[in-house]
Amino acid sequence: MRIETPKNRGQVSLLSKILLFVFIAMLPLLLSSPKSLTASRGMDRVNGVKILVLNYHKVDNQNISLSVLPKDFDRQMKYLKDNNFHTITMDEMYAALTEGAELPENPVVITFDDGYDDNYKYAYPILKKYGFKGTIFVITSFLDRNQPGYITWGQAQEMESSGVINIESHTVTHSSMTEQTDEQLRYEMAESKRDIEQRLGKTVGFIAYPTGTFNLHIASLVKEAGYKGAFTIKYGNVDRASNLYALERVPIFHTEDTYRSFLERLQYVPVFERLGWIKS
Template structure:
């Protein structure tokens, strides 16, 4: 059973504060990632390919990687989009629909710099060129903190808005902050989505719950070696010492397991 990886980015810009370092990937770093992914032994696929694999049993290539970007920052159009087109890489952008054409004020309240979000003209252009748009709620709330009805409206209305604006189905969802309850998961399913992405790290296979897909978070300051290590081990945090600790742990486990056999 082939496993696949979903990568998660946010802003494709230089960070403007310490808070943004984790979430803002400079364009030259992003381009280096995309170039390496395209020219090394990886197959860049869309969430539609993953959807068909999980829900319809279609084949998926080995070493499949899907690119996602959360929130819908304007730099996804100005900086990421030309790079994705250059390397012919499909991607999915999860939109916070109530803030499109405006700003990320759910973040500025926590001290983040003000950033513009995409507008519908930019989204419609990208939609014609291999970029899929998924829903990320209307206002980017922590869904488990809302009452059931309000959470349902956040999920449902974001899907409805995207479908009305683009004239096509919106099938994919990402949980804001990666937070969800069992009730939220069922609401996403009941609203008609076919896949939902979490922020839990790790690999995916066709056996994965389609409403709990795992993603690997790409930090803004990740050089290629860190991203490659994350993809190798299915982790969010990479370091020079991680492989040593990982293989030492496996060796010790194997040693003690063999030693305790009758």
């Protein structure tokens, strides 16, 4: 049994005040419709347009957090389509951030990490169905090299050529970058970039940090390797205040109510930014 003292009574009181503040701050969110909140994402007069970057992994029928069911992914894409979201490419995002290039209303970048074969089987046709574009960050050593469950270079070429999917780097081996030497890091960055460029005949400009781990030194090596930007798993919108080598994303997972979770994540980002809890 816990004995309540004046000290812990004060702690409980402070916690209660914090929870009350959070509830009051979130009340407009709870009472508003998804459409009205997403429409408010809008433009920041200082930092420009807010770009929503969604982060997926698998799109298949496994009952695990990283696997969004195809029917759920389809429903999420339909929501974006019905609510006037427009997918943009990495280069369009980069031009907006660095040159102030104009973007469509409610811009969204759809990304997938690792390069699972279900991205080709399920996500790719669903994106085509809604006229959307996406980016897959691939682990290059896993393509065509005795790693079942990942896309092949042939599938990567097909998707890249279609204009629907953009293939970018997720390094060679998906090893945590904070646990590697500079020599290993340079290899992971340069070799994956070179491999994609040679096999697909394109320029690779972006990388996603494996497991999201990085630091400022690693970011400097990414820039040195010729990348224009790098993505983390930090929660938030991207705008001109973002670090190009630490770009924010909104991760999407399979939950007990995946669609509700998806809507909540879209809604929380602008609310949290207005409250100053994440970068505004």
